[in-house]
Amino acid sequence: xxxxxxxxxxxxxxxxxxxxxxxxxxxxxxxxxxxxxxxxxxxxxxxxxxxxxxxxxxxxxxxxxxxxxxxxxxxxxxxxxxxxxxxxxxxxxxxxxxxxxxxxxxxxxxxxxxxxxxxxxxxxxxxxxxxxxxxxxxxxxxxxxxxxxxxxxxxxxxxxxxxxxxxxxxxxxxxxxxxxxxxxxxxxxxxxxxxxxxxxxxxxxxxxxxxxxxxxxxxxxxxxxxxxxxxxxxxxxxxxxxxxxxxxxxxxxxxxxxxxxxxxxxxxxxxxxxxxxxxxxxxxxxxxxxxxxxxxxxxxxxxxxxxxxxxxxxxxxxxxxxxxxxxxxxxxxxxxxxxxxxxxxxxxxxxxxxxxxxxxxxxxxxxxxxxxxxxxxxx
Numbered sequence: 001x002x003x004x005x006x007x008x009x010x011x012x013x014x015x016x017x018x019x020x021x022x023x024x025x026x027x028x029x030x031x032x033x034x035x036x037x038x039x040x041x042x043x044x045x046x047x048x049x050x051x052x053x054x055x056x057x058x059x060x061x062x063x064x065x066x067x068x069x070x071x072x073x074x075x076x077x078x079x080x081x082x083x084x085x086x087x088x089x090x091x092x093x094x095x096x097x098x099x100x101x102x103x104x105x106x107x108x109x110x111x112x113x114x115x116x117x118x119x120x121x122x123x124x125x126x127x128x129x130x131x132x133x134x135x136x137x138x139x140x141x142x143x144x145x146x147x148x149x150x151x152x153x154x155x156x157x158x159x160x161x162x163x164x165x166x167x168x169x170x171x172x173x174x175x176x177x178x179x180x181x182x183x184x185x186x187x188x189x190x191x192x193x194x195x196x197x198x199x200x201x202x203x204x205x206x207x208x209x210x211x212x213x214x215x216x217x218x219x220x221x222x223x224x225x226x227x228x229x230x231x232x233x234x235x236x237x238x239x240x241x242x243x244x245x246x247x248x249x250x251x252x253x254x255x256x257x258x259x260x261x262x263x264x265x266x267x268x269x270x271x272x273x274x275x276x277x278x279x280x281x282x283x284x285x286x287x288x289x290x291x292x293x294x295x296x297x298x299x300x301x302x303x304x305x306x307x308x309x310x311x312x313x314x315x316x317x318x319x320x321x322x323x324x325x326x327x328x329x330x331x332x333x334x335x336x337x338x339x340x341x342x343x344x345x346x347x348x349x350x351x352x353x354x355x356x357x358x359x360x361x362x363x364x365x366x367x368x369x370x371x372x373x374x375x376x377x378x379x
Contacts, residue, residue: 066283069099069276070330076267080120083263084113085251086244093235093345094121094209096324098273099280102232102317103188103208105173105349112237114211118169119261125273126266127166127205134176136219140183144193158195163187166203166270170210174220181227184208188230205273225308225352232317233342234349276327283323285334288378293318293339299371300351306367308352317346336377344368 073095080091090106094117097104106114122129132143145161162168163184173181187193191202210231212223228234240248268276293315301309322338329338348364357367 066327066332067330069327072268073328076124079124079264079267083120084117085248086240087117090235092328093233096321096328097232098207099277099324100232100320105231105234106211106237107214107234108237109215110213112239114237115171118209120264122167123261123264124267126269129167130162130165131169131171132162133171134173136175136177138176138180140180143180143183145195147196164202166205167207170208172212173210174212174223177221228349229313233345235345280324280327283326283332283334285323289334292378295375296371305354305357306351307354310347310350314346314350318342321346340372343372
């Protein structure tokens, strides 16, 4: 009975516990740790052998490398804007396009500096540049080149066309017939030209910048969907606001004969451009954002407002260009805002409105806004 009373007294919760010694305290802590490991086996840390090196967790990429891209783009904008007033967002999309290895279509009314912008852009990058004026009588050989008979060697030799350059300006692309437009298909997609059964590779980087006037339809040929789909962006330029227009006239009021492109100096070289392109590929994009892009593009294929939805090429274009926009803004990761920023210029020429929506005067941009509002943004 005494032993029973003693055991009851030892576990009596109302009894004030005695102070444990260091050894007893250590044993008590060890038993608690053992019980915790049994209760929560998932949080148990693996044993690390003595002398083993613990690998350091490194970030995906150093921010400094993306700051370099952001600074280079800022310098390019500043250089071009010595001549060009405004168009800050368009210049950013131009840079995102060339970093994403894509081609751009600039659409706008005459006189808003589409051609001038492309000339200045090519001057700010130390690359070769050529301009092709598309006209109704233009032949494919005028673009890609042709085989010429050499009287001395009695052989045909290939004479390269103006498409063999780094940046090519296709001015008024919708003024050439379908056979001349088709000459760009292979060059834009595969970066090569095939003439008389021989394939010639184009130099890297290769970048097509085309312009078209959406208002004047006389003497023009509508671009086929397959041609439009090869453009990464379709950027719609608008009139400058009142403040910018006053600035334009003020800048050129004393220099009527000025050739503005001659004042532009190169900001970075082809080697810098290729290095920036490889860095763009390292920008991180979460799986949730990839699903967000897929849902956005998939919604265009099941909408009663659209006659034709976007292809998987549009999904890849949004992913690539959102990574480029993130790097241009100095980040090594993509955000939903980056995706929203590029969604319209990527999709607006890849979807076709239903006849009912066209009669209502709805634009493709308005439909894209509806898709972006309906799809839940990843957190």
